[in-house]
Amino acid sequence: MARNLVLGQPTVGQLGDRWWVGAGSTWLASFSQSILIAMMARLMQGLSARLPSQCLVCHAWPAQAVCEACVGQFAQPRPRCRTCAITVVPGIDQCGACVRQNPPIDACFTAVAYAYPWSGLVINFKFHAQPGLVATLALLLRSAPWVEPALDSADIVLPMPLSRERLRLRGFNQALLLAKHLAPDKSDGSMLLRLWDTPAQRTLGRAERLTSLAGAFSVEPLAAERLRGARVVLVDDVMTSGATLFAAARTVRQAGAAHITGLVIARTPND
Secondary structure, three states: OOOOOOOOOOOHHHHHHHHHHHHHHHHHHHHHHHHHHHHHHHHHHHHHHHHEOOOOOOOOOEEOOOOOHHHHHHHHOOEEOOOOOEEOOOOOOOOOOHHHOOOOOOEEEEEOOOOOOHHHHHHHHHHHHHHHHHHHHHHHHOOOHHHHHHHHHOOOEOOOOOOOOHHHHHOOOOOHOOOOOOOOOOOOOEEEOOOOOOOOHHHHHHHHHHHHHHOOEEOHHHHHHHHOOOOOEEEEEHHHOOOOHHHHHHHHHHHHOOOEEEEEEEEEEOO
16 A cells, blocks of 8 residues: 655644643643642751741740740730720720621630730731641630631531632632631631622721622532531631621521631721
């Protein structure tokens, strides 16, 4: 049979084979590099947890990310409103705002005020790609009064969700990392959904904060049954006016939650 081939010239099939081999090699190299990067990140994280480090506040050696002396100096418990965590005078159970209009949560606890040095640490954790600070911040929150009992009695721990746009920009959900450190067996990052992005609350006035989040949250329909009659803890990093936390709490309450507690690392002064 005659063959219309030029000696040494590859056939179409051979070219296709070479393309697949080349593409496969490129994909394999990229995949292997991703695995290597992930392995190195875990290795460095493990080493950093074992090697002596410097306190990020007072720069003492050796210390944890925040040394015990700095925690003792800057994280003293304060009297706070039981439903919005704003500071109150000793002996007061609820602030005036919560007495006038009871929030949609049953309790709210925080570890510290959003002030030096905690504001800087939270900013680095959240905006400067330092998720390794989560262990320190989770321990700080867990050590605050009433937080441990709230976690122990909870059926479900829900992190405040990020929109797809915000998650794409930041690369991680800081509230989800925090929830997993606080209660790894109870946290669920897929049950509470954020339907669209909203302006950062710190850029809005109080009135705008209270209206910008209407309808922004929903519950995953396939998981909604788990919320009926459940004791739920909502976790976030910072509470400003409470608009975000309260909007999520209303959504969870409408799904049937029996008791809702809010946990935040830091609370700003009421504005």
